[in-house]
Amino acid sequence: MLSLSYDLADVFTDVFLGGNQLAVFAETTAPLDAGLMQAIALEMNLSETVFILPAQGHTADARVRLYSTVTEVDFAGHPLLGTAAILARDRAEDEVALRIETNAGIVPVSVRRHGGERFTGWMDQPLPDVQSVPGEQAERILDVLGLKSSVLPVTRYDAGIPHLYVMADDPGAVRGIVPAFPALGEAAGTSRINVFALTGPSSAVTRMFSPYDRVPEDPACGSAAGPLAAHLVRHGRLASGTRITLSQGDAVGRPSTLYAEAAVESDRITSIRVGGGVCLVGSGQLRLPDRGSTS
Incomplete structure (x- = not known):
């Protein structure tokens, strides 16, 4: 035995x-x-x-x-x-x-x-590979999520798990998503989908959908938190090295708080740190x- x-x-x-x-x-x-x-x-x-x-x-x-x-x-x-x-x-x-x-x-x-x-x-965290998402695929993802647009370009970051990032213009839009998992999986491929919106200068609400897992919405995703901070820094929405507080998990009854910091020099990600309890x-x-x- x-x-x-x-x-x-x-x-x-x-x-x-x-x-x-x-x-x-x-x-x-x-x-x-x-x-x-x-x-x-x-x-x-x-x-x-x-x-x-x-x-x-x-x-x-x-x-x-x-x-x-x-x-x-x-x-x-x-x-x-x-x-x-x-x-x-x-x-x-x-x-x-x-x-x-x-x-x-x-x-x-x-x-x-x-x-x-x-x-x-x-x-x-390991530094991610960054890839743009083709416009047609981005449009399909937005359509399935019920969002008209993404504030920042839909982008793929991969440091061991591929994540796609969609930025909504309002926290209520993030909280209101009712995921259609089969369609979302078809649109995103093997990537996980992160939808987020700023709730303050250095805070955001985020949800992570993983259509092909048996846990299709993650209560708290550390591998997504670091690239999310880097995404905001790369596009001038967060100062390099600033700590951002991420709220996640309310939609699945597991409230979570994640902290992330990313340093970027000339669009090159140089460090990512993620923490929490x-x-x-x-x-x-x-x-x-x-x-x-x-x-």
Whole structure:
């Protein structure tokens, strides 16, 4: 019998049972193959599930593999913050700096304990590849969303997960979207769709739709938060290095708060940082027949 221990965390919140849920499976001596990890992620049925593995290099504290309900992803935001809090939980220090190895490279994450099971974390994100979206595709996306236009050009950013960004001119328009997921998936392809609107000089409301996942609207998306800040800086809507506060998750009953900072020089993104709160809410075990698998 294969026994696998996991922790549950709520990420991008300082309130238990808010934010984005996460399952993190502890490092085990039992080999796990990709098929088993994907099946376990589907069993957990959360936005992402993390498996901690031994680091492959000497410069990382741990290696992780990240799975949505349908596929492995190279990089994701809330899983890394949640994993860092779990790794820091048993350390004596109140502040811990970690280097977590992902398929997209090593991601530095710093974690601060706030007493009990509450933490705050910040990560330095991989820099995304930026691509313009063809006008015809952008029009199809806007039509499905029920929006007449995007304040900024619809743009694709990819640092391990491809995200499309649509900026509405009013927060009410973002909150009022009723997603038609099959049509939205056909319009966006394999990309996730982020619709946002400014609510102040350095704050915004945002929603992220992932039509092909079994969790089609994400409560809080860290991998989208950083490029969103960069998108605003690139187009002069936010000063380089300014922290923006993003509100997400109300539409799915999981209110979340994300913080993001992006530095841009001559339209070149030079750094992205994303942070937020983490609450460790529980733990458990899976008991499975030993498949004798190899990674």
